[in-house]
Amino acid sequence: MYFTFQDFYNTLPLTIIGAGILLxxxxxxxxNKSEQILPWFSVIIYLLAASHSLATIFTREIYFNGMLGVGxxxxxxxxxxxxxxxxxxxxxxxxxxxxxxxYGEYYILLMISILGxxxxxxxxxxxxxxxxxxxxxICFYAMAGLNRRLLKANExxxxxxxxxxxxxxxxxxxxALIYGASNTTSFDVLRQNISSLTTNIMFLTGLLMLLIxxxxxxxxxxxxxxxxxxxxxxxxxxxxxxxxxxKAAAFSALVVIFSQVFGGSLNSFMPYLAIISVLSMFYxxxxxxxxxxxxxxxxYSSISxxxxxxxGLAASNNDGIAGVVFYLIAYTFMNLGAFGIVALVEGxxxxxxxLSSYAGLSNKKPVYAALxxxxxxxxxxxxxxxGFFSKYYIFIAAVKSGLTWLAVLGVLSxxxxxxxxxxxxxLMYFRDSEKDFDIHKSPIGLAAxxxxxxxxxxxxxxxxxxxxxxxxxx
Amino acid sequence: xxxxFLISYLLLIPLIGSFLILLIPRDNEKAIRYAGVLFSTIxxxxxxxxxxxxxxNHSGFQFIxxxxxxxxxxxxxxxxxxxxxxxxxLLTTFLTPLTLISSWAGINKKVKEFTFLMLMLELGMLGxxxxxxLFLFYIFWEAMLIPMYFIIGVWGGDRRxxxxxxxxxxxxxxxxxxxxxxxxxxxNAAPALGHFSTDLxxxxxxxxxxxxxVQIWMFLAxxxxxxxxxxxxxxxxxxxxxxxxxxxxxxxxxxxVLLKMGTYGLLRFCLPLFPDASIAAAPYMxxxxxxxxxxxxxxxxxxxxxxxxxxxxxVSHLGFxxxxxxxxxxxxxxxxxxxxxxxxxxxxxxxxxxxxxxxRTHTREISEYGGIAKVVPLYSVALMVASLSSIGLPGLNGFxxxxxxxxxxxxxxxxxxxxxxxxxxxxxxxxxxxxxxxxQRIIYGEVKNPRMNDLKDxxxxxxxxxxxxxxxxxxxxxxxxxxxxxxxxxxxxxxxxVLVNPNSNLKVTENK
Numbered sequence: 001m002y003f004t005f006q007d008f009y010n011t012l013p014l015t016i017i018g019a020g021i022l023l024x025x026x027x028x029x030x031x032n033k034s035e036q037i038l039p040w041f042s043v044i045i046y047l048l049a050a051s052h053s054l055a056t057i058f059t060r061e062i063y064f065n066g067m068l069g070v071g072x073x074x075x076x077x078x079x080x081x082x083x084x085x086x087x088x089x090x091x092x093x094x095x096x097x098x099x100x101x102x103y104g105e106y107y108i109l110l111m112i113s114i115l116g117x118x119x120x121x122x123x124x125x126x127x128x129x130x131x132x133x134x135x136x137x138i139c140f141y142a143m144a145g146l147n148r149r150l151l152k153a154n155e156x157x158x159x160x161x162x163x164x165x166x167x168x169x170x171x172x173x174x175x176a177l178i179y180g181a182s183n184t185t186s187f188d189v190l191r192q193n194i195s196s197l198t199t200n201i202m203f204l205t206g207l208l209m210l211l212i213x214x215x216x217x218x219x220x221x222x223x224x225x226x227x228x229x230x231x232x233x234x235x236x237x238x239x240x241x242x243x244x245x246x247k248a249a250a251f252s253a254l255v256v257i258f259s260q261v262f263g264g265s266l267n268s269f270m271p272y273l274a275i276i277s278v279l280s281m282f283y284x285x286x287x288x289x290x291x292x293x294x295x296x297x298x299x300y301s302s303i304s305x306x307x308x309x310x311x312g313l314a315a316s317n318n319d320g321i322a323g324v325v326f327y328l329i330a331y332t333f334m335n336l337g338a339f340g341i342v343a344l345v346e347g348x349x350x351x352x353x354x355l356s357s358y359a360g361l362s363n364k365k366p367v368y369a370a371l372x373x374x375x376x377x378x379x380x381x382x383x384x385x386x387g388f389f390s391k392y393y394i395f396i397a398a399v400k401s402g403l404t405w406l407a408v409l410g411v412l413s414x415x416x417x418x419x420x421x422x423x424x425x426x427l428m429y430f431r432d433s434e435k436d437f438d439i440h441k442s443p444i445g446l447a448a449x450x451x452x453x454x455x456x457x458x459x460x461x462x463x464x465x466x467x468x469x470x471x472x473x474x
Numbered sequence: 475x476x477x478x479f480l481i482s483y484l485l486l487i488p489l490i491g492s493f494l495i496l497l498i499p500r501d502n503e504k505a506i507r508y509a510g511v512l513f514s515t516i517x518x519x520x521x522x523x524x525x526x527x528x529x530x531n532h533s534g535f536q537f538i539x540x541x542x543x544x545x546x547x548x549x550x551x552x553x554x555x556x557x558x559x560x561x562x563x564l565l566t567t568f569l570t571p572l573t574l575i576s577s578w579a580g581i582n583k584k585v586k587e588f589t590f591l592m593l594m595l596e597l598g599m600l601g602x603x604x605x606x607x608l609f610l611f612y613i614f615w616e617a618m619l620i621p622m623y624f625i626i627g628v629w630g631g632d633r634r635x636x637x638x639x640x641x642x643x644x645x646x647x648x649x650x651x652x653x654x655x656x657x658x659x660x661x662n663a664a665p666a667l668g669h670f671s672t673d674l675x676x677x678x679x680x681x682x683x684x685x686x687x688v689q690i691w692m693f694l695a696x697x698x699x700x701x702x703x704x705x706x707x708x709x710x711x712x713x714x715x716x717x718x719x720x721x722x723x724x725x726x727x728x729x730x731v732l733l734k735m736g737t738y739g740l741l742r743f744c745l746p747l748f749p750d751a752s753i754a755a756a757p758y759m760x761x762x763x764x765x766x767x768x769x770x771x772x773x774x775x776x777x778x779x780x781x782x783x784x785x786x787x788x789v790s791h792l793g794f795x796x797x798x799x800x801x802x803x804x805x806x807x808x809x810x811x812x813x814x815x816x817x818x819x820x821x822x823x824x825x826x827x828x829x830x831x832x833x834r835t836h837t838r839e840i841s842e843y844g845g846i847a848k849v850v851p852l853y854s855v856a857l858m859v860a861s862l863s864s865i866g867l868p869g870l871n872g873f874x875x876x877x878x879x880x881x882x883x884x885x886x887x888x889x890x891x892x893x894x895x896x897x898x899x900x901x902x903x904x905x906x907x908x909x910x911x912x913x914q915r916i917i918y919g920e921v922k923n924p925r926m927n928d929l930k931d932x933x934x935x936x937x938x939x940x941x942x943x944x945x946x947x948x949x950x951x952x953x954x955x956x957x958x959x960x961x962x963x964x965x966x967x968x969x970x971x972v973l974v975n976p977n978s979n980l981k982v983t984e985n986k
Contacts, residue, residue: 377620382616382617382619382620382646383612383613383616383617384613384617388613388616392609392653392657393547395653395654395657396547396657396660396661396670399654399657399658399661399662400661404654404658407654407657407658408651408654411650411651411653411654412650414650415643415646415647415650418642418643418646419639419643422623422639422642422643423639425623425627426627426635426638426639429624429627429628430627430628430634430635430638431635463544464543464544464545464546464549467544467546467547468545468546471546
């Protein structure tokens with residue numbers, strides 16, 4: 001087993017980020033101004049990686065001895081992670097100043113975690129899934145507790161670490177069982193032997209373990225317990241990347257497993273996925289209604305959205321997979337925008353995080369309120385925003401697979417979720433503010449949110465091109 | 475006229491107008507108000523142009539503008555009008571500038587946002603009426619909720635939050651089930667069509683061939699959504715709240731145009747797409763419609779609040795429309811179409827008049843008024859005309875629609891039951907009772923409330939808003955042919971689509 005420099009060149013987006021991380025560490029060591037340099041440096045790196053991934057989207061190859069696949073939807077995921085990285089980095093600049101919590105490792109950890117996500121998306125081997133997941137997760141554990149003066153942040157970090165390691169345990173155990181049953185961890189070899197493996201109980205148990213391990217990261221129902229506490233305790237910008245990049249990465253691994261290994265023929269897991277999906281949708285939507293903290297509300301909303309995305313996996317046809325990818329793109333921008341506004345409104349020392357502090361925001365900050373209103377309508381799935389089209393596409397996939405009942409349940413849970421999304425709008429527009437507070441100015445953060453909102457609107461009105469790109473790369 | 479851009483221009487005008495208004499400085503309220511009226515008037519003129527070039531004898535869609543939009547799903551931007559939608563398009567573009575002018579006195583805060591939302595609302599409503607692709611239709615149908623939600627929630631009365639949230643969640647619930655039905659229809663029509671499509675004209679050719687049982691499920695999903703919007707008894711409970719809490723302009727648009735989207739949907743989608751199910755459901759829909767007619771009238775009779783009274787009268791009047799649609803005879807459907815316009819005009823005028831007096835007295839309690847005929851003679855005349863038009867006095871518009879509906883349902887092959895008509899006719903009498911009684915309590919007698927003595931009569935602006943509506947009220951009453959001719963060919967076609975039905979035995983292919 002050996003590889004050449006050609007392999008590094010062929011996986012250039014990964015190489016760019018990898019080199020960026022090393023350079024960033026050097027900058028952090030030698031420069032006193034790293035707080036000013038690093039965010040912009042990392043934005044440039046993300047931009048390079050994202051644009052290169054999109055430019056080389058049609059070259060689909062497998063490198064590093066069958067470990068990493070590039071091109072096609074893998075590069076679409078690369079672009080999602082990197083654009084999420086850009087938005088989070090821009091939001092963080094003023095957020096970190098506000099809290100006075102600059103530690104050099106912040107932007108570096110963010111970059112490493114995005115590298116981990118990219119590993120997961122391009123994995124062609126179960127070990128790469130595990131490696132990517134751990135690279136991402138370990139950075140996440142550290143980032144969760146980065147604001148180390150806050151007790152809550154420490155608590156959330158520890159909680160995330162303990163539960164996350166537990167879930168990783170499941171994943172590794174699953175990989176071991178799959179290896180035991182099939183003598184391989186390579187997706188290609190697994191696919192060749194799939195017909196004999198689907199009757200092997202050890203293989204199926206292993207696969208179930210693997211699914212459970214990843215369900216933890218996508219925050220699906222029975223494995224969601226960490227989500228609200230961690231989102232609430234950690235910095236808002238960090239919670240933003242947990243809920244978008246982290247979730248998209250875990251889904252990207254699931255997409256690869258489902259589309260590469262099983263070729264969309266895994267109906268024995270359909271009931272399991274359908275049940276997880278229904279439970280996540282309804283649990284998230286119903287519990288979100290009772291929340292008074294906006295970050296907790298967004299956490300439950302993200303559980304609910306995980307449910308919708310799983311519908312696409314349960315449908316296990318090409319439309320389903322394309323629907324998952326499209327939904328993740330749309331969801332990433334919606335959620336980043338929402339967390340962005342929360343980060344902008346948030347005051348020093350975790351002020352203004354309750355729902356009631358959004359009362360009368362339309363008078364204080366009309367632009368923030370209008371942006372958040374668009375994002376809430378988008379998350380609730382109203383046209384003409386991207387949240388609507390992504391749900392529409394997922395439902396088409398479900399109906400095509402004869403899962404009309406799942407689509408109907410999805411629709412019912414979105415009716416429930418409409419209630420808590422529009423409650424924010426009620427507060428911002430129909431009520432007067434209860435207390436006065438200053439909102440820190442953050443033009444860069446605002447610009448980042450506006451970028452996200454432009455994507456939310458554009459993907460809703462013009463989903464055709466992105467969809468064509470996804471389906472042509474299935 | 476094929477491939478004409480007129481309809482797209484009609485949609486673009488409010489869109490461009492609303493964004494231009496965002497550029498006008500907030501303080502310059504006068505400019506904002508004039509700009510709003512200007513853009514909606516241009517839209518009205520453009521719809522008159524469409525009306526002028528419209529070919530009455532052609533039953534299909536005209537002024538079609540179509541281009542590919544989302545290639546993967548064969549979704550196209552596809553708009554056009556036929557006789558049914560043209561009348562409602564005209565109603566929408568006619569009422570929007572008038573409601574904008576009427577709101578000059580009532581809306582004093584956030585004028586910019588209000589004008590922006592009203593134009594957006596106009597865009598949504600026009601889009602619903604002209605869409606010929608189910609996906610496009612659904613986008614407009616849902617997106618239109620957003621401006622209406624804000625109009626009720628920001629400029630509404632004391633209980634506006636409750637009313638707006640109820641309106642939003644209630645109507646969204648219905649429409650989301652329709653979304654699943656649209657998806658299901660498109661997926662299952664795909665094998666017969668050869669491709670996935672939500673194009674209405676293509677689905678017209680496939681959907682009626684589905685088995686009856688399948689059609690009934692589809693019909694229920696679509697009809698639930700439309701019935702909530704109509705609103706059909708017992709799904710009407712959002713309506714009184716929304717109407718009463720909305721500002722005058724909101725109430726007018728809500729009653730005049732939004733409710734018509736429900737009846738339009740039944741006529742455009744439910745009947746031609748699911749003919750077997752529609753015939754099977756017709757008696758049940760008729761019973762609900764008649765319950766609505768009588769229930770709405772009885773509840774209206776006991777209301778103390780003028781706006782609430784008119785809101786319940788809408789439940790009653792829209793019952794007639796639904797009765798006419800499901801009778802599926804030429805007279806009844808023609809009557810239903812013209813009644814949609816009539817209700818828009820007369821209820822719109824009534825809401826405007828209530829709004830006008832509310833702006834002066836800040837009360838809508840009927841008991842606060844009394845004997846104001848001497849103080850405000852012009853107002854009394856206007857209210858008389860609007861009430862009589864709503865009651866259906868011969869010579870005014872309401873009579874034409876109700877008469878056609880009753881005659882049509884009397885001889886309806888589908889109902890084949892006189893009792894429907896007999897019960898429905900009682901609604902006409904009840905309408906006279908509640909409206910004339912309200913009129914008597916407000917206008918006649920001695921002035922009970924001393925502060926009514928210095929009530930101001932209609933000013934020029936208000937007369938300017940009301941007179942065009944009254945012109946049409948009398949026009950339709952005296953010479954309805956102008957408007958009935960427009961919808962005649964299209965109405966015939968809808969009835970043919972339902973009654974002359976191909977064998978419905980297309981099995982749904984299971985593709986699990």
